[in-house]
Amino acid sequence: MPPQFPDQKQYAAFLFDMDGTILSSKAAAERVWGHWAERHGLDPVRFLPTMHGKRGVDTIRQLGLPGIDPVLEADKITQAEIDDVDGVVAIPGAVSFLAALPPDRWAIVTSSTKALALRRLDAAGLPVPRFMVTGDDVTIGKPNPQCYILGAEVLGVRPAECLVFEDVEAGVQAGEAAGAGVMVITAAGHKHDFGNRPSIDDYTTISPAIRGDGLMIVRRPQIIG
Incomplete structure (x- = not known):
């Protein structure tokens, strides 16, 4: 139906x-998050579809990456996204x-x-x-x-x-x-x-x-x- x-x-x-x-x-967000994922050993192809629609801090926290401060990382990503609004x-x-x-x-x-x-x-x-x-x-x-x-x-x-x-x-x-x-x-x-x-x-x-x-x-x- x-x-x-x-x-x-x-x-x-x-x-x-x-x-x-x-x-x-989407393009701007995936540029920023894709670079972040690569730096932290994540596969962007698999990771990027999971991050849309959520707070950055929640996305990072759910990954449970060792030695990562989710709040600090989310702040860095937010600034990168503010700097990149191409498209x-x-x-x-x-x-x-x-x-x-x-x-x-x-x-x-x-x-x-x-x-x-x-x-x-x-x-x-x-x-x-x-x-x-x-x-x-x-x-x-x-x-x-x-x-x-x-x-x-x-x-x-x-x-x-x-x-x-x-x-x-x-x-x-x-x-x-x-x-x-x-x-x-x-x-x-x-x-x-x-x-x-x-x-x-x-x-x-x-x-x-x-x-x-x-x-x-x-x-x-x-x-x-």
């Missing part, structure tokens, strides 16, 4: 992951989609640090939202739902009233564990099996509609003929 597109469901707020969801930073661009349609939303009804919820998030948003020509939850704001990262619970809280709504936009399994799991609906964005090309979850490639095929009561709907244009 194909996934049911949530074009009739009403939401109080939208929560967007950043990397791979509203902007493309960071907005996902098609994201600029206009975000511009159509009430500014108090959406937030970015990213595993990136705030400094890196601001750098990549600027590089991609995307607006800095009124509300943003970053990896600096949580004690444990995705797939733990803490970030999306906090994202709903800062908007003054319940997670169950939100639609989360995500691109990787850790984020999808975090959104669902928080109790939110999830829309998968596939533009980044991650090789994940998202099962029977609604998905779109980018934002060119959808638009938001805001009802008189402030609730929002995701709509797809009708194809005639």
Whole structure:
């Protein structure tokens, strides 16, 4: 059975992951993390697919590398990512989609640090939202739902009233564990099996509609003929 597109469901707020969801930073991130992996004797081909969507400190800590300080290493990687934004661009349609939303009804919820998030948003020509939850704001990262619970809280709504936009399994799991609906964005090309979850490639095929009561709907244009 194909996934049911949530074009009739009403939401109080939208929560967007950043990397791979509203902007493309995969090439830049994999350059930085690939070099780091090689220096530490890891196979980049096997390692790189595992690091997307998570806080850097959590990724490094889970590796259990001897003699490595995860916090210090994550700080170094973050600075390298801030320095390398070559090829960071907005996902098609994201600029206009975000511009159509009430500014108090959406937030970015990213595993990136705030400094890196601001750098990549600027590089991609995307607006800095009124509300943003970053990896600096949580004690444990995705797939733990803490970030999306906090994202709903800062908007003054319940997670169950939100639609989360995500691109990787850790984020999808975090959104669902928080109790939110999830829309998968596939533009980044991650090789994940998202099962029977609604998905779109980018934002060119959808638009938001805001009802008189402030609730929002995701709509797809009708194809005639």
